[in-house]
Amino acid sequence: MKAALRRALGHAEERRQFGRSIIEFEMIKEKFAEVAVEIYGLESMVYLASGLADRGIDVSLEAAICKVYGTEAMWRAANHAVQVAGGSGFMREYPYERIVRDSRVNMIFEGTNEILRVMIALTGMQRRGEYLRQVGEALKSPLEKAGVLGEYAADRIRKAVSPARLTFAPEVLGTRRRRSKPRRRPSPIRSRPSSSASARGSSSGSTSSTGSRTPRSACTGCSR
Secondary structure, three states, rough: EEEEHHHHHHHHHHHEEEEHHHOOOHHHHEEEEEEHHHHHHHHHHHHHHHHHHHOOOOOOHHHHHHHHHHHHHHHHHHHHHHHHHHHHHHOOOOHHHHHHHHHHHOOOOOHHHHHHHHHHHHHHHHHHHHHHHHHHHHHHHOOOOOOHHHHHHHHHHHHHHOOOOOOOOHHHHHHOOOOOOOOOOOOOOOOOOOOHHHHHHHHEEEOOOOOOOEEHOOOOOOOO
């Protein structure tokens, strides 16, 4: 892939059209960008699978994924390289036609990509399939394996009654804005009686313990 990218880049820099190099056109840049992204992704996948293999971990599933993605990415890169080269890509003097033939056969050799896709899917469903096999065996003798059937029935009922709620990205990342509490309206301020009003009230009469006002003339000790 890197060799095809380097060849296509060199040709795009030398090939001129409409008064400038074709590498300056946006659609040509897009092809190179796609190939560079796929090279980076494939290298990362292979490094990860190699690291797991060095630790003694079974990487048959990872190897199958790398093979499917890598061979198809190589085919796309070769197709882009031929497209950039134009008519020169079909001539044997240039390496593009050899790259296309070699990249196409990789999707057939060492296990076709269709077979590997089946293996990847079955490996992903293996755990669930094992659980369903246990449920099928429990149906043959429900009294002896009532626990397995009860667990399966409870799981189905739980999913039917309370299905899983969809979570949004802001909720997962904790960036959803919290709802602000409704503000309380300020209560009207009651006007307090002024000091002059209280003075007038005291001069007009006193209040008894029962709450009734007594005229000043009836007060004990009043000379008037």
